Amino acid sequence: MSVHLVTGAGSGIGAAVAGRLLERGDELWLLARDAGRARELAGRFPGAKTLVGDLAEPARLSWALGHQSPPDRLDSLLHVAGVVELGPVGDLTPKIWQETLAVNLIGPAELTRLLLPQLRLSRGHVVMVNSGAGLSASPEWSAYAASKHGLKALADSLRGEEHANGVRVTTVYPGRTATPMQQKVHRQEGAAYDASRWIDPASVATAVLTALDLPRDAELTDLTVRPGH
Structure with a gap:
């Protein structure tokens, strides 16, 4: 049985991925930003385990996980959580920049750092659900696109650093997906x-699972998923 930790399982792509992993009998851990969210996720995904840690406060993740019992080994860490706030550069405040970078980039970097020992032990897999904005920035998307360009850089660097440890790293770049975030956009x-x-979202989940299930002789490094019509 494989062991997976998913962020952003409350809705959209994260919920689709979590549901698929649970259906096939894998051990599922879900990161929740607070205890209330953890209870909600545990009710939605029976059998899943939860960890409480807020990606919006990356500096506190080490403390948070240190007071809980994360899995001893981890076959995959799936970064799906994200936030978006559009606006021209002339209007975006430092608060918006800081929140966007914390959740979309610094939080994932810190969570990866904290769980690397478990991933190395299992020769595991890190999947970063990025965005088309991680490849090209449009007007009014500067903060979100900057965070996603940074996430691409994080994945590329991590892949090179951890290759010798057998840790695979995949970035998935979905186009516009029918999620609550897209409604907000x-x-x-x-x-x-x-x-x-x-x-x-189920189609993006299929792409994620395809990367996870690829035999060990190969690695899907970058997957771009676009609307089919």
Whole structure:
């Protein structure tokens, strides 16, 4: 039985990935930002275990995990959580920049650092669910795109550093996906939201599991997923 830790399992792509892993009988750990969220996730995913740690406060993650009992070994760490706030550079405050970078980049970097011993032990896999914005930045997407460009850099560096330890690293770049985050983006863009126009989160989950299940003789380093219509 493989052991996985997923962030962002409360909705969208993270929920789709968590559901698929649980369905196939794997051991599932879910990171929750607080105890209330942990109870909610435990109720939604029966049999899953939870850890409480807020990605928005990366400096406190070490303390938080140190007062809990993370898994002794970890076959995969799946970074799916993320936040978005659109706006022109002239309007974005340091608070927005700091929150975006904390959750989307610094939090994942710190969580990876803390769990690397367990990943090395299992010759595990780190999957970063990035975004098309991690490859190209559009107007009013500067903070989000900067955090996602940084996440690509984190993955690329980590892959080179941990290759000798047998740890695989995959970045998945979904296009617009039918999630609550996408609904928020449409509101900020002043556009009507039609979920049928965008990728189903289950399709992105399939891409993630494809990378995880690839035989050990190969590694999917970068996967771009785009709407099919």
